Amino acid sequence: MDPGSTVSAVRSQRVLCGEEIRPAVIIIKEGKIHSILPDTEASAHTAGKVMDVGNSLIMPGIVDCHVHVNEPGRTFWEGYWTATQAAAAGGGTTIVDMPLNSIPPTKTLRNFHEKLRAATGQCFVDTAFWGGVIPGNKVLYIQHKLQNTFQLQPFHAEREVQHAAAEKGDPHEYSTFLSSRPNIMEIEAIRTVTQICLQYQVRCHIVHLSSAQPLELIRAARKAGAPLTVETTHHYLNLCPENIPARAT
Incomplete structure (x- = not known):
């Protein structure tokens, strides 16, 4: 919010506070959120205009x-x-x-x-x-360069393995593609990333995790002190391969 705004508070019946949604008033000072209070406690802190947004949801960006x-x-x-x-x-x-x-x-x-x-x-x-995530195996070189900095190295974690299934079957079927990219490829790549992250203590980030199976590796590495984060995408959480018809990708 503009620091010059006359709005000193925003009231809503639905404010996300931690893990619950409840009525609250957000107190604003110098254009920034100062506090989030129950409506009964907010009047002493609202010196200017109060914007009431009714039932609209207010949540962190x-x-x-x-x-x-x-x-x-x-x-x-x-x-x-x-x-x-x-x-x-x-x-x-x-x-x-x-x-x-x-x-x-x-x-x-x-x-x-x-x-x-x-x-x-x-x-x-x-x-x-982001800087470009480039192909090639320069991980150790980059880790040496990034040590003792606050920089972050992203990984597209996918590693060729000998026992990965060759692409067979109808090329129009989604299952054919899946058979060429078994979960073990991601698991083995993430296993390497966790080892490197623990050894060099450089912040690492795994992009678009596609399988839940490596999560135990990631949790164990974080518990052991690895500065490691991970992300996934909504289609890995909401779409099932069985629901994808032929020629639909």
């Missing part, structure tokens, strides 16, 4: 740390103007751009500045940027 904004280069797919408005419409307050299809790819400082220029003046929410 969503931070999406993995958004493919394809600008520059493929803005006709998605650009900052549309991506950040979509985030705001869905309750997002921050996106982190994961460079996948932008041209040029964000793998050098020069290309990073091109990203910044493309985003300037087009963002409706806070925007941050």
Whole structure:
């Protein structure tokens, strides 16, 4: 909220507080949330205008740390103007751009500045940027470089294994693709990531976890002191392969 705003509080019948939704008043000072109080205690803290939003839900803004904004280069797919408005419409307050299809790819400082220029003046929410996740096995080199910094190294955790099933069957069936990407590929990759993370104590982040099976490895590593985080995506949580018909991917 603008620090110059005359609004000193926002009242709603539905405010997400911890793990429960209840009526509350959010006290604002100098444009920032100062406290969240029950309605009966708020009057002494509301010196200015109180905005009553009725039954509208108030919750912390969503931070999406993995958004493919394809600008520059493929803005006709998605650009900052549309991506950040979509985030705001869905309750997002921050996106982190994961460079996948932008041209040029964000793998050098020069290309990073091109990203910044493309985003300037087009963002409706806070925007941050990943550096490109590149192929090749330079993990140990990067770990040495990142030691004693606050930098974060992301991993697309997928490792070729000898006993992975070869792609067979009807190429139009989703099950054929799944047989070529068994869970063991992700499990073995994450096993390596957890070992490296524990050894070097560099912050590591596993992107789009696709199987629940590696979670025990991740929990054990975190319990042992690994600075490790992980993310997944909604389609891994909501879609079942049995419900995907042939030719539908």
